[in-house]
Amino acid sequence: MATSKNTEQAHCLRCGRRLFSTSSIASGYGRSCRAKVNAASTAADLTDFKPAQVDSARELIEDGAIVPLRGQVFAAVSSDGNETYLSHPTNCNCPGGLKGRRCYHQAAARLLIAA
Ligand SMILES: [Zn+2]
Ligand SMILES: [Zn+2]
Known part of the structure; x- marks a missing residue:
């Protein structure tokens, strides 16, 4: 568990x-990690998510x-x-995720795993 003290030190996510x-x-x-995340965000297969969700997922990562x-x-805020x-690539405990819906948290998790 990484609990960083943001004021003094920052660590790559x-x-x-x-x-x-x-x-x-x-x-x-x-x-280099940012470059990998950016590359994944265009290369990952997110065709089962709506474009707006993919945008939200990228924003979450940004x-x-x-x-x-x-x-x-x-952990997604x-x-x-x-x-x-x-959040996990195929499930999430947000209100939508609990109802079995695909949410952008799942899309973001998938992007980060692809990075
Ligand atoms: Zn890094
Ligand atoms: Zn979610």
């Missing part, structure tokens, strides 16, 4: 390496609002910032 450059800290990823927990499980969901 993908590999956990410490970040030093302000642009890396702002994006939440080191330069904002650093989804972080790996263990294996293929991610809800759009209002009040909740954190456990």
Whole structure:
């Protein structure tokens, strides 16, 4: 479990390496990990998600609002910032996910795994 003290140190959301450059800290990823995430976000197969969901998934990643927990499980912050969901490429415990719907958290998890 990585509980980072954001004020002093920033670590890459993908590999956990410490970040030093302000642009890396702002994006939440080191330069090479950011490139991999960007590549995955165009290469991953997300055809079973709606375009708006894919956009939301990319935004979630851009904002650093989804972080790996263990294996293929991610913690995703809800759009209002009040909740954190456990998201996996094929399931999620957000309100939509619990009803068996595909949500953009799942799309984001899939993108990050593809990175
Ligand atoms: Zn990294
Ligand atoms: Zn969800």
